Amino acid sequence: MGMDLFCVSPQRQPPVCKILDYGKYKFEKDKKEREAKKNQKKTVIKEIRFTATTDKHDLETKAKATISYLQKGWKVKVAVFIKGRMMQRMDIVKQTLSSFLDMVKDYAVAEKEPELLGKDYFVMLNPKK
Numbered sequence: 001m002g003m004d005l006f007c008v009s010p011q012r013q014p015p016v017c018k019i020l021d022y023g024k025y026k027f028e029k030d031k032k033e034r035e036a037k038k039n040q041k042k043t044v045i046k047e048i049r050f051t052a053t054t055d056k057h058d059l060e061t062k063a064k065a066t067i068s069y070l071q072k073g074w075k076v077k078v079a080v081f082i083k084g085r086m087m088q089r090m091d092i093v094k095q096t097l098s099s100f101l102d103m104v105k106d107y108a109v110a111e112k113e114p115e116l117l118g119k120d121y122f123v124m125l126n127p128k129k
Contacts, residue, residue, distance in 0.1 A: 003021055005017055006020055043075060044072075045074065047076070048066050048078050051080065059100050060103065066107075066108070070104070075127075077124050083119075087119075106128075111123070111126060
């Protein structure tokens with residue numbers, strides 16, 4: 001008859017089986033998975049990077065870009081790249097990041113406190129509701 005014996009639930013006692021066309025079953029299952037994947041909401045994460053010695057005007061330009069991303073509902077990863085001996089001057093790095101966060105505070109909420117990862121001092125920002 002061109003049908004297959006498919007075991008639906010092998011752990012049950014007795015095991016549950018179906019007689020069906022396996023090719024058609026697999027196609028329908030894949031089709032449902034594609035539909036579910038298409039309807040998922042994708043989170044977009046943008047990254048803004050600058051150094052601790054970045055000038056105020058350049059920070060304002062990056063803040064404008066960050067605000068536009070946040071208004072679109074995207075998450076933004078703000079990273080201060082630490083070069084050379086700047087690791088000994090973390091106070092400057094923290095001050096630069098805090099001044100940047102003050103520029104975008106009306107549009108963003110930080111997920112958690114800024115943290116150091118490798119040579120990046122970063123924080124994730126979520127758009128305000």
